[in-house]
Amino acid sequence: MSDDPFKMFPPAGLSVPQRIEQLRTEAEAAITGASDTAAVEELRVRYLGRKAELPQMLREVATLPPEERGVVGKAANQARQALEAMIATRGEQLAGAELQAQLGEDRIDVTLPGAPPQPVGGLHVLSATRRELEDIFLGLGFTVMEGPEIETVHYNFDALNHSPTHPARARTDTFYVAEDTVLRTHTSPMQVRAMEAHPPPLYVVIPGRVYRRDLDATHTPQFHQIEGLAVDEDITLGDLKGTLLHFAKAVFGDDREVRLRPHFFPFTEPSVEVDVSCFHCSGKGYLGDGSRCYLCKGEGWLEILGAGEMDPNVYSYVATTDANAPGYDPEKVQGFAWGLGVERIAMLKHGIPDLRLLLDNDLRFLGQFS
Amino acid sequence: MRVPLPWLREYCDPSLDVAQIEERLTMTGTKVEAIHRVGVLSAENFVVGRVLTAEKHPDADRLKVCTVDVGEEQAATIVCGAPNVDAGQTVAVARPGAVMPDGTKLKQAKLRGVVSEGMILAASELDLEPSGERSAGIMVLDEMTLDAELAPGTPLGEVLPISTEVVELEITPNRPDCLGVYGVARELHAATGAALAPPPWDEDLSSGSGEPSGAKIRVDCPDLCPRFTARVFENVTIAPSPLWLKARLTAAGQRPINNVVDITNYAMLLTGQPLHAFDLDRVAGGELVVRRAHDGEQVQTLDGQTRTLDGEMVVIEDGEGPTSIAGVMGGARSEVVPDTTRVLMEVATWNGPNIHRTSWTLGLRSEASGRFEKGLQPEQCLHAQAVATALMTELCGATLVPGTIDIGGEGPPALKLGLRAARVEAILGLPVTVARQQEILGALDFDTAPAAEGLEVTVPALRRDDVTREIDLIEEVARIDGLERLPATLPARRGAAGRLSHAQRVRRAAEDAMIGRGLREIVGWSFAEPGLVDRLRLPAEHHLRHIITVENPLSEDQAMMRPTLLGSLLDAARHNVSRGAPDVSIFESGSVYRALDGDATATTTPADEHHALGALLCGGLTPRSWRGERTEADFFAAKALLAGMLDSFKLHWAVKAAEPERWPFLHPGRCAEVLARSGEGQPVTLGFLGEVHPLVAGEWDLSRTAAFAVDLGKLATVAPEVSAFKPFGAFPDLRQDIAVVLPESISAQEVGHLVRKAGGKVLGSAEIFDVYTGEQVGDGRRSLALALSFRSLEGTLTDEDVAPVREQIVSALKEIGGELRG
Numbered sequence A: 001m002s003d004d005p006f007k008m009f010p011p012a013g014l015s016v017p018q019r020i021e022q023l024r025t026e027a028e029a030a031i032t033g034a035s036d037t038a039a040v041e042e043l044r045v046r047y048l049g050r051k052a053e054l055p056q057m058l059r060e061v062a063t064l065p066p067e068e069r070g071v072v073g074k075a076a077n078q079a080r081q082a083l084e085a086m087i088a089t090r091g092e093q094l095a096g097a098e099l100q101a102q103l104g105e106d107r108i109d110v111t112l113p114g115a116p117p118q119p120v121g122g123l124h125v126l127s128a129t130r131r132e133l134e135d136i137f138l139g140l141g142f143t144v145m146e147g148p149e150i151e152t153v154h155y156n157f158d159a160l161n162h163s164p165t166h167p168a169r170a171r172t173d174t175f176y177v178a179e180d181t182v183l184r185t186h187t188s189p190m191q192v193r194a195m196e197a198h199p200p201p202l203y204v205v206i207p208g209r210v211y212r213r214d215l216d217a218t219h220t221p222q223f224h225q226i227e228g229l230a231v232d233e234d235i236t237l238g239d240l241k242g243t244l245l246h247f248a249k250a251v252f253g254d255d256r257e258v259r260l261r262p263h264f265f266p267f268t269e270p271s272v273e274v275d276v277s278c279f280h281c282s283g284k285g286y287l288g289d290g291s292r293c294y295l296c297k298g299e300g301w302l303e304i305l306g307a308g309e310m311d312p313n314v315y316s317y318v319a320t321t322d323a324n325a326p327g328y329d330p331e332k333v334q335g336f337a338w339g340l341g342v343e344r345i346a347m348l349k350h351g352i353p354d355l356r357l358l359l360d361n362d363l364r365f366l367g368q369f370s
Numbered sequence B: 001m002r003v004p005l006p007w008l009r010e011y012c013d014p015s016l017d018v019a020q021i022e023e024r025l026t027m028t029g030t031k032v033e034a035i036h037r038v039g040v041l042s043a044e045n046f047v048v049g050r051v052l053t054a055e056k057h058p059d060a061d062r063l064k065v066c067t068v069d070v071g072e073e074q075a076a077t078i079v080c081g082a083p084n085v086d087a088g089q090t091v092a093v094a095r096p097g098a099v100m101p102d103g104t105k106l107k108q109a110k111l112r113g114v115v116s117e118g119m120i121l122a123a124s125e126l127d128l129e130p131s132g133e134r135s136a137g138i139m140v141l142d143e144m145t146l147d148a149e150l151a152p153g154t155p156l157g158e159v160l161p162i163s164t165e166v167v168e169l170e171i172t173p174n175r176p177d178c179l180g181v182y183g184v185a186r187e188l189h190a191a192t193g194a195a196l197a198p199p200p201w202d203e204d205l206s207s208g209s210g211e212p213s214g215a216k217i218r219v220d221c222p223d224l225c226p227r228f229t230a231r232v233f234e235n236v237t238i239a240p241s242p243l244w245l246k247a248r249l250t251a252a253g254q255r256p257i258n259n260v261v262d263i264t265n266y267a268m269l270l271t272g273q274p275l276h277a278f279d280l281d282r283v284a285g286g287e288l289v290v291r292r293a294h295d296g297e298q299v300q301t302l303d304g305q306t307r308t309l310d311g312e313m314v315v316i317e318d319g320e321g322p323t324s325i326a327g328v329m330g331g332a333r334s335e336v337v338p339d340t341t342r343v344l345m346e347v348a349t350w351n352g353p354n355i356h357r358t359s360w361t362l363g364l365r366s367e368a369s370g371r372f373e374k375g376l377q378p379e380q381c382l383h384a385q386a387v388a389t390a391l392m393t394e395l396c397g398a399t400l401v402p403g404t405i406d407i408g409g410e411g412p413p414a415l416k417l418g419l420r421a422a423r424v425e426a427i428l429g430l431p432v433t434v435a436r437q438q439e440i441l442g443a444l445d446f447d448t449a450p451a452a453e454g455l456e457v458t459v460p461a462l463r464r465d466d467v468t469r470e471i472d473l474i475e476e477v478a479r480i481d482g483l484e485r486l487p488a489t490l491p492a493r494r495g496a497a498g499r500l501s502h503a504q505r506v507r508r509a510a511e512d513a514m515i516g517r518g519l520r521e522i523v524g525w526s527f528a529e530p531g532l533v534d535r536l537r538l539p540a541e542h543h544l545r546h547i548i549t550v551e552n553p554l555s556e557d558q559a560m561m562r563p564t565l566l567g568s569l570l571d572a573a574r575h576n577v578s579r580g581a582p583d584v585s586i587f588e589s590g591s592v593y594r595a596l597d598g599d600a601t602a603t604t605t606p607a608d609e610h611h612a613l614g615a616l617l618c619g620g621l622t623p624r625s626w627r628g629e630r631t632e633a634d635f636f637a638a639k640a641l642l643a644g645m646l647d648s649f650k651l652h653w654a655v656k657a658a659e660p661e662r663w664p665f666l667h668p669g670r671c672a673e674v675l676a677r678s679g680e681g682q683p684v685t686l687g688f689l690g691e692v693h694p695l696v697a698g699e700w701d702l703s704r705t706a707a708f709a710v711d712l713g714k715l716a717t718v719a720p721e722v723s724a725f726k727p728f729g730a731f732p733d734l735r736q737d738i739a740v741v742l743p744e745s746i747s748a749q750e751v752g753h754l755v756r757k758a759g760g761k762v763l764g765s766a767e768i769f770d771v772y773t774g775e776q777v778g779d780g781r782r783s784l785a786l787a788l789s790f791r792s793l794e795g796t797l798t799d800e801d802v803a804p805v806r807e808q809i810v811s812a813l814k815e816i817g818g819e820l821r822g
Helices: A016-033 A037-048 A052-061 A066-105 A123-141 A189-197 A235-252 A342-350 B005-011 B017-028 B181-192 B245-253 B259-271 B351-364 B367-372 B380-395 B423-428 B432-443 B470-480 B502-516 B565-577 B636-646 B694-699 B710-717 B746-764 B799-815
Strands: A148-153 A176-178 A181-183 A202-211 A222-232 A258-265 A268-277 A301-310 A334-341 B002-004 B032-039 B048-055 B064-069 B076-080 B092-096 B107-112 B114-116 B161-170 B216-219 B228-236 B278-279 B289-290 B298-300 B305-309 B314-318 B320-324 B343-349 B397-405 B417-420 B449-450 B454-458 B520-522 B584-594 B610-616 B652-657 B666-677 B684-692 B705-711 B734-743 B761-772 B781-790
Touching: A016 A037, A016 A052, A037 A052, A037 A066, A037 B781, A052 A066, A123 A202, A123 A222, A123 A235, A123 A342, A123 B417, A176 B417, A189 A202, A189 A222, A202 B610, A222 A235, A222 A301, A222 A342, A235 A258, A235 A268, A235 A301, A235 A334, A235 A342, A235 B423, A258 A301, A258 B017, A258 B470, A268 B432, A268 B470, A301 A342, B002 B005, B002 B245, B005 B181, B017 B032, B017 B161, B017 B181, B048 B076, B076 B114, B161 B245, B181 B259, B181 B432, B216 B228, B216 B397, B228 B380, B245 B259, B259 B278, B259 B367, B259 B380, B289 B343, B298 B320, B314 B684, B343 B380, B351 B367, B380 B397, B417 B423, B417 B470, B423 B432, B423 B454, B423 B470, B432 B449, B432 B454, B432 B470, B502 B520, B502 B584, B502 B636, B502 B710, B520 B565, B565 B584, B565 B610, B565 B694, B565 B705, B610 B636, B610 B710, B636 B666, B636 B684, B666 B705, B666 B710, B684 B694, B684 B710, B705 B710, B734 B799, B746 B761, B746 B781, B746 B799, B781 B799
Parallel strands: B216 B289, B520 B584
Antiparallel strands: A148 A181, A176 A181, A202 A222, A222 A334, A258 A268, A268 A301, A301 A334, B002 B161, B032 B161, B048 B064, B048 B092, B064 B076, B107 B114, B228 B343, B228 B397, B278 B343, B289 B314, B298 B305, B314 B320, B417 B454, B449 B454, B584 B610, B610 B705, B652 B666, B666 B684, B684 B705, B734 B781, B761 B781
16 A cells, blocks of 8 residues: 555545445455454454555545535445444354364363372371261360370379279280380370369360280270260269260261160279160161161160269379369269270271271272271 | 079069060170070970880991880881980980971981981980080980979970070179179169069078088188188089089080089089089098298199299198199199099188289189189178088088088178268269169168168178279169169360360371372371381481380280381381382371480370371372373472471471481481471471481382371471461562572572572562573583562562562572573
């Protein structure tokens, strides 16, 4: 195009309106014939770009004789607007078609594995169970405490009312690391430690690892317990039952019931063993086909823990360094305690048949839980 | 303890079936562990028969062909192999269709050509005697002291206990009074309200006071032998016991021996109290002395073994020396033999803990020691003597020499306890009327009388060790009537605000950081084999050698407490690699144990225990992928995991190249100390990070392995409990990269420090994102590329704004020999 617009304006032999009409016709044909968005863009530049003829005409309208201005201006404007609209429409049309084509080409095999692969980790089933149980008791208002696994004979036996000749003290039953030091045989030594650390009222659970000199199909020398302890003015056996009922429902399902059977432990009185109704046969003892429930062996109940009201003697072992602190006077406080086995709960809940699986750390086992 | 139900029902017979009895006993504290059936399930097709003829089998020397009247029109032909079968005997017969105790169903069978229509039975075939007693041959019923003339065809179940239910009970250690059938009957009485027969020892045939002639007893250690009683029987005839006694003992799990020994066992099973029968003629000098053994003294026990004793054990000796280990096992020398005619029946009380010690020390457990160690009461001696005396007279034709030797006598006087009615309700959370309390305690042999606040209760002798306080009485009430009716209430929980401590939350978050990054948690053994410290290449004085040793491990490979998690992590890695899983990314969160340094009294725990988190990587960190290379376990893979965990705690941490001797199990060129500090506090060492020394990895058959371990307790002390908000302004960060070539000897960390220091407050972060070594940068040098991020609270930064800062950074880098690239 020439640098001098007037050389082109109007081109020879045509009136301005005619030229406009010509341009419009030409452009319309070109736009209709455009085959892709790039061509449309090229036509936009050619007919409506800064240096294109039609816009120039519009800019030059002011130089025309006044009587032509209106006609030319109007025609040029109309042409421009019509072309703009047409370009937009055609552009959208083609862009849509092009996107469609591109999306078709983009097709992938969605069944290939994600990448990079994200490894899936998980807690050991014992830790997961421990956390689950902790959370249940946290929800009831208990706090979580921990204590030493290498423990004095004092806390492990003496302060728990075990007579000096109690069989559990024997080296056949308990691991010793020194004359007066054992690997704790239960989480119960934390009862007196917890009371020494905190005045009543006291609501705690104490998870941890414990040790006994047992090794057979149902015992390993190390295992895990969660001790529960509540000491206040008026803690009853009914409170123990209610607390453990809540626990049983939370772990094994809303329909569960618990029952307390009399038992004996040196540091609780009265002592009980606690059964939960079997979640496999709903406490019936037999299954739908009439066969005996293998899980509860037909009893309808599963033994899950030992418990009881704290024996008043245990309070007398609570050494307080602060003479003004409210102590543990058995006429003023009473409480309950329980000790449950984490392995047992985990095995029951997940149907794990063999205790040894829990200690093999085989990835094929670990990968089954999270 | 096994209790045949018919025996129990002799003393207390509630109209309940075995399942209901199980339920009542279990729910009142005597747990039924199992219900057994001794003998046959169905008595059908078992009948009394009379042998009409018994002829030798034509084709077999040891068989006889018998015709047996079984109460039918036609006599049955039965082939019998017992040597003692003979015409005229009344016998027990199983007819075709009978199901034997082992479940086999009897059919007509041809034996050497003769059809046998049943079987003439031996006692052991019906579990009336233990198996292995077949030498006695078939049961001959008319030789037995059966009351009625037995008509052939009479159902055998009416004559013999051929189908007996036996309950197996768990007796808790506080209830030695329930180690006898009568004690259990009392429990059943209290639990069901069914009548209780008077004790079988109420009628004692012993008339005399004073001591029988012909025997003398001396007790030199009354502290260990609170009571020793003895009776003398003459004209004793040793013989097999009658079938009812054998059957009862067999059902209870005892092997019948002869009438005298069986009587001692029967009396023990009924009263709970062990007895011992001496052949008085074989007691040298006719005197028994109870004394402490001499250190090193030897005794031959009934089982033929020679036992070496110590000074805390008790022996019973006669004129020729020790004959038994008191309360544990008798000796062969004075035991009852077939020609015994004079019996000294010993019933004594021994010190429970002392018996327990002797039994464990010698590794010698017996029925008697198992009972004595639980603590029997002196009163039980005469219970057992009374029961045995009646049976000795009845079954052995024995004459009792009047009088009883009784050294020590009864136990201390009965204890009286108060039982406050209000206290019962306060403990149970459930009221129990005083009348009901009285009823329960009365059923359990306690005497009660009304008192101001409730009851005054007198404790029976057999319960004196177990019931010493009011709370013990409350338990008695609760277990019989209370536990089953308890309301399910929740405690008041005054002041209870359930929450995890900061340290517990840190531990969970650290574990979660690991599992979120694809690691599997393992649970390892706290025990380790003592050689672990050598396999980890720890030198003699290394701090991880301050181990805790288990004095009595189950096996030598569990003889110490682990001082580090690395051992169990390596064990678990090897386990999996050897099972075809070469990619192992695992962690453990658990305690490690070391001996306390210095003053042990300064702490409240006997050992240095801390909770550690250790991770181990071996092989690929992720599964292989169709798109791109995967990360393999090495130092930096482990460091990235560690960083992911530590960064989540918003604390200042760093690693520092460690001296190789600090953690000798790590690769000397790829080991680091992990440090962290809280705020502006002093840095603390959290643990180590590194690749496992190839020699150590090789010990566990592993290839390149990386690991770290941190002390979670220390981590909790430096991790802030609460992250405080820091303003970051409303403006975008300005990002620039910078690449600098530096001597390799300058660590990335030094470069980072220098850049951050030079960048000042406006430099938000500076992270190394590329490292290049090669010809372009020259030997001993490397190029580090850092991503710089500038930030201002005041406004949007431009390149011009940060140009002076960048200039400071560049000149600082130049000062340490850096030159900018590109």
